[in-house]
Amino acid sequence: MSWIDIGSIDQIPVRGARVVKTKLGCIAVFRTAEDEVFATSDRCPHKGGPLSEGIVHGTSVTCPLHNWVFDLNSGEAQGADEGKIDTYAIRVENGRLMLDAAVMERSAA
16 A cells, blocks of 8 residues: 655644545545544535534544534444445554545546
């Protein structure tokens, strides 16, 4: 797997997110209180809410529109909600965010 540097972890607030635009669409990159990072699609499957504007708690994010909660590890909706968001490989290397380069190269079909 090859990786692309998308910036410093310090550019994302603790328990916050930032958006990376790709050919696939917008990807939300989240930072937890423990400095773990996750990358997912930025759109909630329920009503298309911007997950990057949601509330990060533990390793979950709550959609800002209708309070659906998604596990950032698996992308699965939690609780009574049904749905899933795409997740993407990301890691931190020397304080830099490294996203799977294939995500940046794939086009939406």
